[in-house]
Amino acid sequence: MLLEGKTVLVTGASAGIGRAVAIGCAAHGANVALNFSRDVAGANAAVAEIEALGRKGIAIQGDVSDPATATAFVAQAVEAFGRVDVFVNNAGICPFHAFLDMPVETFERTMRVNLHGAYFMVQAAANQMVKQGDGGSIIAMSSISALVGGEYQTHYTPTKAGLHSLMQSVAIALGKHNIRCNSLFPGTILTDINKDDLADQEKRSYMEGRIPLGRLGQPEDLVGPTVFLASDLSQYVTGASLLVDGGAYVNLQ
Numbered sequence: 001m002l003l004e005g006k007t008v009l010v011t012g013a014s015a016g017i018g019r020a021v022a023i024g025c026a027a028h029g030a031n032v033a034l035n036f037s038r039d040v041a042g043a044n045a046a047v048a049e050i051e052a053l054g055r056k057g058i059a060i061q062g063d064v065s066d067p068a069t070a071t072a073f074v075a076q077a078v079e080a081f082g083r084v085d086v087f088v089n090n091a092g093i094c095p096f097h098a099f100l101d102m103p104v105e106t107f108e109r110t111m112r113v114n115l116h117g118a119y120f121m122v123q124a125a126a127n128q129m130v131k132q133g134d135g136g137s138i139i140a141m142s143s144i145s146a147l148v149g150g151e152y153q154t155h156y157t158p159t160k161a162g163l164h165s166l167m168q169s170v171a172i173a174l175g176k177h178n179i180r181c182n183s184l185f186p187g188t189i190l191t192d193i194n195k196d197d198l199a200d201q202e203k204r205s206y207m208e209g210r211i212p213l214g215r216l217g218q219p220e221d222l223v224g225p226t227v228f229l230a231s232d233l234s235q236y237v238t239g240a241s242l243l244v245d246g247g248a249y250v251n252l253q
């Protein structure tokens with residue numbers, strides 16, 4: 001088991017990629033603390049799946065845009081499991097909207113959830129890992145959107161580039177503590193975040209056609225890459241990023 005005995009924390013884990021990754025880490029031996037914002041039923045169902053795998057799970061409610069959520073999440077996870085080995089910053093929103101009339105509130109909310117929230121979560125997890133004194137792994141669910149733009153994502157893509165940049169800088173700041181910090185760059189993964197956008201069949205077919213592996217991603221496609229970065233298999237990997245996009249990024253023509 002690659003994550004036997006490790007404690008993994010995942011934000012935004014009641015649904016989608018976060019939920020798949022939380023359950024996937026448990027399948028590889030970890031106990032998992034889940035942050036969630038509103039979906040109590042989804043969070044409890046994920047904990048039940050983790051427990052069915054013979055691992056411990058705990059769901060802790062909190063809006064990541066509030067910096068106080070970060071310290072509370074880490075403190076409650078430590079109270080439950082004693083330590084933090086792996087922190088996965090996953091929570092995120094992408095309310096698609098045109099650039100020219102982007103509401104200030106939509107812009108600011110996206111920044112606060114995706115980037116400000118990540119900053120304080122990563123800081124809280126890192127402080128706990130430093131206190132423990134034996135290293136750790138921090139993983140940011142960035143995006144292919146860190147590298148390329150989106151017409152209706154002008155508020156979102158900068159947060160994903162920012163997350164990747166944050167991982168690069170904290171990889172330097174935390175290397176002396178043997179805390180590794182890396183980004184995952186998912187392509188288009190079928191979740192609630194893009195359900196409405198991909199309800200447009202023409203757009204969905206276009207997106208599928210861009211992917212050399214011939215399909216859109218599923219949340220479970222992120223489990224292997226996350227477990228790799230969480231585990232000692234990647235012990236010399238830090239400040240890195242990994243595309244998980246079926247090849248979409250390299251497909252110019």
Ligand SMILES: NC(=O)C1=CN([C@@H]2O[C@H](COP(=O)(O)OP(=O)(O)OC[C@H]3O[C@@H](n4cnc5c(N)ncnc54)[C@H](O)[C@@H]3O)[C@@H](O)[C@H]2O)C=CC1
Pocket residue numbers: 011012013014015016017018035036037038039062063064065090091092093094113141142143144185186187188189190191192193194
């Ligand atoms: N689905 C996709 O195509 C891609 C998704 N991503 C990223 O993956 C991450 C997960 O997204 P998905 O699973 O696709 O979407 P999702 O909408 O299914 O999941 C997002 C999760 O974040 C939680 N969340 C939202 N705001 C929150 C807040 N203020 N506090 C705490 N939790 C909050 C939601 O409750 C939900 O559990 C996001 O950061 C997203 O940007 C990156 C690349 C592609």
Ligand SMILES: C[C@H](O)[C@@H]1OC(=O)[C@H](O)[C@@H]1O
Pocket residue numbers: 094142143144145150160186187188189193194197
């Ligand atoms: C929500 C989008 O479908 C998704 O989010 C990302 O980060 C990807 O680039 C996709 O555009």
